[in-house]
Amino acid sequence: MTTKFRFAPSPTGYLHVGNARLALINWLYAKKTGGIFLLRLDDTDEERSTEEFANGIQEDLKWLGLEWDELEKQSDRTAAYDAAFDKLKAAGRLYPCYETGDELEYKRKRQLSRRLPPVYDRSALKLTDEEKAAFEAEGRKPHWRFLLDQEVVGWNDHVRGDVEVDCASMSDPVLIRSDGRPLYHLPSVVDDIDLKITHVIRGEDHVSNTALHIQLFKALGAEKPEFAHIPLLMGPDGGPLSKRLGSLSLKDFREEGLEPMSINSLLARLGTSDNVVPQLDLAAVIEGFDIGHFSRAAAKFDPAELRNLNAKIIHDMPWDQVQDHLGLDGASEDFWMTIRGNINVVGEAALWWNVVSGDVAPVVEDQDFLSKAAELLPDGEFDDTTWKTWTTAVKDTLGVKGKALFMPLRQALTGQSHGPEMNRMIVLIGREKAVLRLAGKTA
Numbered sequence: 505m506t507t508k509f510r511f512a513p514s515p516t517g518y519l520h521v522g523n524a525r526l527a528l529i530n531w532l533y534a535k536k537t538g539g540i541f542l543l544r545l546d547d548t549d550e551e552r553s554t555e556e557f558a559n560g561i562q563e564d565l566k567w568l569g570l571e572w573d574e575l576e577k578q579s580d581r582t583a584a585y586d587a588a589f590d591k592l593k594a595a596g597r598l599y600p601c602y603e604t605g606d607e608l609e610y611k612r613k614r615q616l617s618r619r620l621p622p623v624y625d626r627s628a629l630k631l632t633d634e635e636k637a638a639f640e641a642e643g644r645k646p647h648w649r650f651l652l653d654q655e656v657v658g659w660n661d662h663v664r665g666d667v668e669v670d671c672a673s674m675s676d677p678v679l680i681r682s683d684g685r686p687l688y689h690l691p692s693v694v695d696d697i698d699l700k701i702t703h704v705i706r707g708e709d710h711v712s713n714t715a716l717h718i719q720l721f722k723a724l725g726a727e728k729p730e731f732a733h734i735p736l737l738m739g740p741d742g743g744p745l746s747k748r749l750g751s752l753s754l755k756d757f758r759e760e761g762l763e764p765m766s767i768n769s770l771l772a773r774l775g776t777s778d779n780v781v782p783q784l785d786l787a788a789v790i791e792g793f794d795i796g797h798f799s800r801a802a803a804k805f806d807p808a809e810l811r812n813l814n815a816k817i818i819h820d821m822p823w824d825q826v827q828d829h830l831g832l833d834g835a836s837e838d839f840w841m842t843i844r845g846n847i848n849v850v851g852e853a854a855l856w857w858n859v860v861s862g863d864v865a866p867v868v869e870d871q872d873f874l875s876k877a878a879e880l881l882p883d884g885e886f887d888d889t890t891w892k893t894w895t896t897a898v899k900d901t902l903g904v905k906g907k908a909l910f911m912p913l914r915q916a917l918t919g920q921s922h923g924p925e926m927n928r929m930i931v932l933i934g935r936e937k938a939v940l941r942l943a944g945k946t947a
């Protein structure tokens with residue numbers, strides 16, 4: 505049987521690290537099992553869903569490399585939800601309720617003040633036809649609740665092991681609002697059935713939803729899929745991921761210039777028993793993926809760890825992987841290999857590109873020393889031996905060594921006090937610029 509997974513974001517905002525992690529886990533599991541990855545846009549909330557967010561989500565997923573095999577929008581599938589509504593109603597599993605939001609809130613408060621669990625009391629089930637007609641005559645439109653079987657529902661969760669939820673302590677969920685629009689539960693289960701989803705992997709905030717979904721699968725005459733509930737991400741201090749860490753949207757990380765593979769490498773391993781390791785491509789991440797390695801404990805996400813990982817990825821990144829997004833006209837493999845160890849994000853390569861090909865104001869403390877050193881430059885084109893030959897000559901002739909020798913030469917040639925190996929840099933800078941900079945001129 506072909507496995508089929510879905511990632512089901514609501515297009516009411518941009519993807520953040522938490523939902524990108526679920527997208528990645530679903531995608532990896534699909535790839536690992538040779539299955540299908542479906543992107544499902546949960547856009548039934550017309551007020552909050554926008555085209556801009558739907559496009560943003562797709563752009564972010566493509567940037568991460570998580571291409572989908574199929575795409576569905578819930579707003580295209582309302583006929584299927586209507587049919588399921590009719591089926592549940594005919595089976596006696598849906599009942600109309602007429603309470604207003606205020607009335608429900610009042611009931612809830614009264615239950616709480618009596619120390620009773622705030623579970624819906626099913627009073628709408630007892631309404632007579634006359635009472636219902638009276639509400640309708642008042643202009644009230646019903647919302648529809650699903651009549652739960654008051655039983656314990658269980659499943660074997662790929663992350664949590666055997667889970668049991670007692671539905672007797674749950675309110676009958678509202679499936680259809682009084683304006684006729686379905687809320688999340690019914691479309692989600694109908695889609696999982698119709699689109700033949702075999703594995704539902706989502707955040708652990710959905711554990712109790714899963715119990716009621718299992719009842720819905722059964723009521724609609726379908727087998728339930730497999731489930732895995734992934735613990736949520738926490739901030740580095742173990743508290744909720746907060747704004748204090750800055751925006752955690754993928755869009756912002758992308759605009760900051762981070763590599764998608766640093767995000768994939770980190771999110772695939774957070775909360776697992778495996779070490780986080782920098783990976784240069786998704787094939788390696790698929791290789792190391794095992795849903796059984798996710799732990800039940802919450803995982804900590806630290807943007808500093810992400811930036812560190814990004815730097816490690818850059819330091820190992822081969823030319824063919826960076827060439828297309830380096831964005832520096834004329835930059836060569838030689839240049840990249842020389843400077844990659846000195847940058848944390850690809851965008852910083854521009855500084856070094858300017859040092860080798862643009863105009864740099866030399867940092868000069870002792871012009872006399874630099875002028876004498878310039879006279880000792882070896883003849884001919886610069887090559888890998890130039891720096892060594894030259895600095896040995898300067899040391900022997902002018903009697904300067906160590907930092908006092910290397911620092912002024914570096915500062916004059918690059919305008920910087922730190923940077924890539926000078927024996928490589930001097931070749932990239934070339935004789936013409938080197939001579940001018942050693943003379944104190946911007947070149």
Ligand code: GLU
Binds near residue numbers: 512546692705
């Ligand atoms: N749109 C839902 C959410 O973002 C989907 C949950 C699910 O995977 O079923 O929470």
